[in-house]
Amino acid sequence: MAATIHDIAKRSKVSLATVSRVINNAPHVSEKLKQKVETAIKELNYIPSAYARVLSKNQSNIIGVMIPEITNPFFGEIITGITEVADAEGFNVLLVNTDENVEKEARSIRILREYRIRGLISTPVTGDNKYDRQYVNLFENMNIPIVLMDRGIKNGDFDGIYFDDETALFKITSTLIENGHSDIVMLIGIPHHIVSQRRVRGYGDAFEANNLSYDKKNLIPCEFSIDSAYSVIKKLIQDNDLPTAIIGMTNMLSMGCLKALYEYGVSIPRNISFAGYDRLEIHDVLNMNLTLAEKDAVEMGRKAAALMIDKLSGKSVPNKTILMPELFIRGSEKFPEKTLP
Amino acid sequence: MAATIHDIAKRSKVSLATVSRVINNAPHVSEKLKQKVETAIKELNYIPSAYARVLSKNQSNIIGVMIPEITNPFFGEIITGITEVADAEGFNVLLVNTDENVEKEARSIRILREYRIRGLISTPVTGDNKYDRQYVNLFENMNIPIVLMDRGIKNGDFDGIYFDDETALFKITSTLIENGHSDIVMLIGIPHHIVSQRRVRGYGDAFEANNLSYDKKNLIPCEFSIDSAYSVIKKLIQDNDLPTAIIGMTNMLSMGCLKALYEYGVSIPRNISFAGYDRLEIHDVLNMNLTLAEKDAVEMGRKAAALMIDKLSGKSVPNKTILMPELFIRGSEKFPEKTLP
DNA sequence: TTGAAAGCGCTAACAT
DNA sequence: ATGTTAGCGCTTTCAA
Numbered sequence: 001m002a003a004t005i006h007d008i009a010k011r012s013k014v015s016l017a018t019v020s021r022v023i024n025n026a027p028h029v030s031e032k033l034k035q036k037v038e039t040a041i042k043e044l045n046y047i048p049s050a051y052a053r054v055l056s057k058n059q060s061n062i063i064g065v066m067i068p069e070i071t072n073p074f075f076g077e078i079i080t081g082i083t084e085v086a087d088a089e090g091f092n093v094l095l096v097n098t099d100e101n102v103e104k105e106a107r108s109i110r111i112l113r114e115y116r117i118r119g120l121i122s123t124p125v126t127g128d129n130k131y132d133r134q135y136v137n138l139f140e141n142m143n144i145p146i147v148l149m150d151r152g153i154k155n156g157d158f159d160g161i162y163f164d165d166e167t168a169l170f171k172i173t174s175t176l177i178e179n180g181h182s183d184i185v186m187l188i189g190i191p192h193h194i195v196s197q198r199r200v201r202g203y204g205d206a207f208e209a210n211n212l213s214y215d216k217k218n219l220i221p222c223e224f225s226i227d228s229a230y231s232v233i234k235k236l237i238q239d240n241d242l243p244t245a246i247i248g249m250t251n252m253l254s255m256g257c258l259k260a261l262y263e264y265g266v267s268i269p270r271n272i273s274f275a276g277y278d279r280l281e282i283h284d285v286l287n288m289n290l291t292l293a294e295k296d297a298v299e300m301g302r303k304a305a306a307l308m309i310d311k312l313s314g315k316s317v318p319n320k321t322i323l324m325p326e327l328f329i330r331g332s333e334k335f336p337e338k339t340l341p
Numbered sequence: 342m343a344a345t346i347h348d349i350a351k352r353s354k355v356s357l358a359t360v361s362r363v364i365n366n367a368p369h370v371s372e373k374l375k376q377k378v379e380t381a382i383k384e385l386n387y388i389p390s391a392y393a394r395v396l397s398k399n400q401s402n403i404i405g406v407m408i409p410e411i412t413n414p415f416f417g418e419i420i421t422g423i424t425e426v427a428d429a430e431g432f433n434v435l436l437v438n439t440d441e442n443v444e445k446e447a448r449s450i451r452i453l454r455e456y457r458i459r460g461l462i463s464t465p466v467t468g469d470n471k472y473d474r475q476y477v478n479l480f481e482n483m484n485i486p487i488v489l490m491d492r493g494i495k496n497g498d499f500d501g502i503y504f505d506d507e508t509a510l511f512k513i514t515s516t517l518i519e520n521g522h523s524d525i526v527m528l529i530g531i532p533h534h535i536v537s538q539r540r541v542r543g544y545g546d547a548f549e550a551n552n553l554s555y556d557k558k559n560l561i562p563c564e565f566s567i568d569s570a571y572s573v574i575k576k577l578i579q580d581n582d583l584p585t586a587i588i589g590m591t592n593m594l595s596m597g598c599l600k601a602l603y604e605y606g607v608s609i610p611r612n613i614s615f616a617g618y619d620r621l622e623i624h625d626v627l628n629m630n631l632t633l634a635e636k637d638a639v640e641m642g643r644k645a646a647a648l649m650i651d652k653l654s655g656k657s658v659p660n661k662t663i664l665m666p667e668l669f670i671r672g673s674e675k676f677p678e679k680t681l682p
Numbered sequence: 683t684t685g686a687a688a689g690c691g692c693t694a695a696c697a698t
Numbered sequence: 699a700t701g702t703t704a705g706c707g708c709t710t711t712c713a714a
Contacts, residue, residue, distance in 0.1 A: 001399065002457065004707055015685040020709060028683055045482050050455040051392040051401075052707030055690045058342060060392075071417040079411060083438065092452060095436050097424065111433060114391040116343065141386050226626070259626045282623045285567065285600045345691055356701040361693060369699055393691030396706045 003044040012040040023048055054116065062092045063308055064117035066108055068125055070097040073281055074251055074297050075123070078149060081301020082121060089309050091118070098125050100224070109138060119145040119308045126153050126194065145311035147304050151194050159311075161303045161321045165195075165277070168293040168325045169202030169249070170209075172275045175291065175327070176245045177210050180335040181273060183243040184214065187232055187253045189224045199249050199277070218243060222253070229256025237264045244336060248276030255282065269334045277325070291333040293325040344385040353381040364389055395457065403433045404649055405458035407449055409466055411438040414622060415592060415638050416464070419490060422642020423462060430650050432459070439466050441565070450479060460486040460649045467494050467535065486652035488645050492535050500652075502644045502662045506536075506618070509634040509666045510543030510590070511550075513616045516632065516668070517586045518551050521676040522614060524584040525555065528573055528594045530565045540590050540618070559584060563594070570597020578605045585677060589617030596623065610675045618666070632674040634666040 008019045014033050021029045022037040029037075040046070054060045063086055067075045079095065086093050094115055096108035105125045112120065120142065126135050136156035139146050148160030176184055186203055188196045200219060207214045222228040229252065236242050237260060246261075248254025254276040261268065268274045268288070275291040283290045300323060307319055349360045355374050362370045363378040370378075381387070395401045404427055408416045420436065427434050435456055437449035446466045453461065461483065467476050477497035480487050489501030517525055527544055529537045541560060548555045563569040570593065577583050578601060587602075589595025595617040602609065609615045609629070616632040624631045641664060648660055 002454075006707075016687095016708080017685055017710080018683090021684090024709085030683060033684080047451060047454040049396070049457060049707055051395045051457065052690090053709075054392045055390070055396055055692090056707075056709040058690060058709095070420060071414065073412065073414075076412040076417065079438075097420075110388060113343075113388040116390060116392065255626045259628070262627050282626055285596045285623055286603050286627070287600070347691080357692080357703095358694085358701060359699090362700090365693085371699065374700080390691055393706090394693075396708090397691075397693040399693095399706060 002049070003046040005046075005048070007044055008037060008040045008046055011044065012036040060116045060118060061090065062094050062115055062117045063305070064112035064115070064120045064122075065093055065095045066098060066105070066112065066120065066122040066124070067095070068098045068100045068105075068123055072252065074278060074295070077297035078123075078301040078304070081298040081303075082305045083301075084298075085302050085305035085309070089305075091309070100125055105135075106138075109142075113142065117144065118312055119147065121147045121149060121304050121308055123149045123151055124153055126151070132156070145308060145316070147308045147311070149300055149304050154194060159307065159319050161300050161307065161323065163295050163300070163323050163325055166198040166202040166205070168277055168327070169199040169247070170206045171202075171327050172247060172277060172291075172293050173203045173206035174209065175329065175333050176247070176273060176275055177206060177212065179245075179273065179333050181243075181245040182207075182212055182214070183218065184245045184247060185218045185220060185236070185243040186247040186249055187222050187229050187257065188219050188249060189222060189253065191219075191221050193224075195224070196249065203247070224250060224252055226252050226256040226259065229253040230259045231256075233257045233260035234264070237261075237266065242266070242272055245273035245275070245333070248274065251276075251278040251280055254278070254280055258282070258288075268332050269336055271336050271338065273334060273336055274332045289331040291328065291330050293327045295325045296323065299323065343390070344387040346387075346389070348385055349378060349381045349387055352385065353377040401457045401459055402431065403435050403456055403458045404646070405453040405456070405461045405463075406434055406436045407439060407446070407453065407461065407463040407465070408436070409439045409441045409446075409464055411436075413593065415619060415636070418638035419464075419642040419645070422639040422644075423646045424642075425639075426643050426646035426650070430646075432650070441466055446476075447479075450483075454483065458485065459653055460488065462488045462490060462645050462649055464490045464492050465494055467492070473497070486649060486657070488649045488652070490641055490645050495535060500648065500660050502641050502648065502664065504636050504641070504664050504666055507539040507543040507546070509618055509668070510540040510588070511547045512543075512668050513588060513618060513632075513634050514544045514547035515550065516670065516674050517588070517614060517616055518547060518553065520586075520614065520674050522584075522586040523548075523553055523555070524559065525586045525588060526559045526561060526577070526584040527588040527590055528563050528570050528598065529560050529590060530563060530594065532560075532562050534565075536565070537590065544588070565591060565593055567593050567597040567600065570594040571600045572597075574598045574601035575605070578602075578607065583607070583613055586614035586616070586674070589615065592617075592619040592621055595619070595621055599623070599629075609673050610677055612677050612679065614675060614677055615673045630672040632669065632671050634668045636666045637664065640664065 005016055005019050009016050018033055019037055022034050069075055083093050098105040098108055102125050126132055132154045135153055146158050148158045188200055220232055222232050246257050248257050266272050277293050279294045346357055346360050350357050359374055360378055363375050410416055424434050439446040439449055443466050467473055473495045476494055487499050489499045529541055561573055563573050587598050589598050607613050618634050620635045
C-alpha cells in the first residue's frame with residue numbers, strides 16, 4: 001500500500017510528531033531533521049492521506065457543489081468560477097450532478113454528507129412545491145453553511161447569489177413591446193417551477209406597464225429542454241400559428257425555438273422577432289444578431305464561492321446577492337417585415 | 342459535530358459492532374436490534390463518515406477523473422458517461438479539471454492521491470514531449486489502474502479508449518478530394534501536440550492515396566481555441582487567401598473557423614467548402630448541413646468506466662479500445678460554385 | 683527542539 | 699447473535 005507517516009518516521013529516524021510537523025510546515029523543527037524527513041518523503045513517494053487527516057482534525061476542507069445539469073454551459077461556467085476561487089483559498093471541491101432529478105439529489109446529498117463537506121453550494125432541483133419543505137429540512141439538518149445559486153427554495157430562506165430574472169424578463173418583454181409587438185409567445189417550461197414563475201411575472205408586468213394585456217395562450221408550458229421547445233415551435237409553424245415575436249426564457253428553450261425556426265426557414269427578424277434570456281454559444285459563434293439579456297455565470301460561481309468562504313471564516317453576514325443580467329439589443333427584436341404565409 | 346457510531350450504539354444500547362453490522366447490512370443481527378439501531382440512526386440523523394470507513398478498510402471507493410477542459414462539451418459528455426456507469430457500480434467519482442495546464446495537472450494528481458483513488462481515468466495534458474517521460478513516471482508511481490481517454494501518452498503504453506483520429510481525418514480529407522478539392526486548409530493546433538499528429542497524418546495519407554500532394558502552408562498552426570482559429574481564418578479572408586475548403590480538426594477549431602466565415606459572409610458551400618471532426622452543438626441546433634465525422638463521447642465515457650471497473654475487479658486484460666467516428670455527409674463538402682473575389 | 687501517546691470514527695477478527 | 703478490541707494514518711496535547 002501507500003507509504004505512511006510511520007514509514008517516513010522510521011526511515012528518517014525521527015518521531016511521528018516531527019514528520020507531521022514537516023508535512024504541515026509547522027515551526028520547531030531543526031533544519032537537519034527537516035532535510036532528513038523531506039528526503040524520506042521523496043524517496044518513498046509519500047502523500048498524506050486525506051482520510052487520516054480529516055479524521056484526526058475532525059474537519060474536512062471540502063466544499064460540496066451540487067448542480068442540476070452538468071452539460072448545460074451555464075453550469076459549466078459556474079463550476080469554473082467556483083473552482084477558481086476555491087482553489088485559491090485551499091479548498092477542494094466535490095462536485096455532484098443531480099440531473100434535475102430529486103432522487104439523484106437525495107443520493108448526492110448523502111454522499112456529500114459522508115464526505116463531511118464544510119459547506120454546500122447548490123442549485124437545488126426543487127421548484128416542485130411537493131419537495132420544497134423536505135429540502136428545507138434536509139438542508140437545515142446538515143448544519144453547515146449553504147449558498148444557493150440561481151434558484152431559491154420556495155419555503156426556505158437561504159443566502160445565495162441570484163439573477164434578477166424578473167427584471168430581465170421585464171426588460172426583454174418591454175423591448176419587444178416598444179418595437180410594436182403584443183403577440184409574444186414565451187415558452188415557460190414547467191409553470192409551477194421556480195425557474196418560470198419570476199420570469200412570467202416580469203413578462204406580465206411589462207404588458208401591464210404599457211397598459212396592455214396579453215393572451216394567456218401565448219405562455220406555453222413545456223419541458224426545460226431543447227427538444228421540447230423545438231416541438232412546441234414546430235407545431236406553431238405547422239399550424240400556421242406563429243406570433244410576431246418569441247421569447248426564449250432559458251438558454252435551452254432559446255435553442256429549441258431557434259432550431260425549429262431555422263429548420264423551417266423562418267428568418268429573424270424578417271419573418272419573426274426574437275429575444276432571449278441567458279447567453280447562447282451558438283450566438284457567440286455565429287453572431288446571429290440576437291437580442292439577449294446575458295448572465296455572467298462565471299461571476300456567479302466566483303461570488304458563490306467567495307460568500308461560502310466568508311461564511312466558513314465566520315464572517316457570516318446574511319447575504320443575498322442579486323446580479324443584474326445585461327441586455328444587449330442587437331436587432332432581432334425589430335418588428336418583422338412580413339410574417340410567413 | 343455530526344453523530345457517530347458511538348452515539349448510535351449508546352442510544353440503542355447495543356455494541357459498536359452491531360451498529361456497524363446494521364449500517365452495512367451484514368448478517369447476524371436480530372430483527373429487534375436492527376429496528377432499534379435504525380430508529381436511533383433516523384433520530385440522530387446519522388450518516389457514516391467516509392473518512393473513518395476508508396481508514397479502517399484501507400481502501401476508498403473513488404475513481405479519479407481528470408479532464409483538461411470542463412467547459413468543452415466533448416468532456417461534459419464523457420463525464421456523463423463515466424458517472425452513469427460508476428454510479429451504477431457503487432463507485433464515487435472525484436473530478437478534477439486541469440485546464441490543459443501541466444502545473445494544474447500535477448496539483449490535481451496530488452489531490453487525487455491524497456484521496457487514495459482506486460483508479461484514474463484521464464485525458465492527460467501531455468502532448469508536449471518535454472513532459473511525457475515525467476507523466477509516465479507519475480502514473481506508474483501511482484500503482485493503480487489507469488485508463489486513458491482520447492489521448493495517449495507518447496512514451497507510455499496505457500490502456501484506454503481512443504478514437505481513430507487518423508482514419509477519421511483520412512475519410513474527411515478523402516471526401517473533400519473526391520469533390521474536387523486539393524487546396525484544403527486545416528488548422529492543426531500545436532503541431533507537436535499529440536492531438537494534431539495523427540490527424541495530420543490522416544490528412545496527408547488521403548492526399549497520397551489519391552496521388553496528390555498538398556501545400557504544407559495549408560497546415561496552419563494555432564492555439565486549440567475558438568479565438569485562435571477565428572483569428573487565423575479572419576486573416577486568410579482579409580488577405581484574400583482562402584482555399585477552396587477548410588477542415589475543422591477539433592470542435593473548438595471548427596467553431597472558430599465558422600465564426601470567421603459567417604462574420605464575413607463567406608457562405609458554405611456556395612463560397613467555400615467545409616468538413617469537420619467531432620460533433621458541433623451549433624450544427625445540432627441550427628442544422629447547418631455540415632459534413633462531420635462525429636464522435637460518441639458519452640459512449641467513450643461509459644467504456645472508460647467499464648474498463649476501469651473490470652480492472653478493479655481483477656479482470657485485467659490489456660485493452661485499448663479504438664472507437665470509430667461516424668462520417669455524416671451533409672453537403673458542406675461540395676465544391677463551391679464561386680469563391681469570393 | 684523533539685518525542686510519546688491519546689484520540690478521531692469506523693471495520694473486522696476474535697471471543698463469548 | 700452480540701460484544702470487545704485492535705488497528706487504519708494522522709494531529710495534537712503534554713512531557714521531556
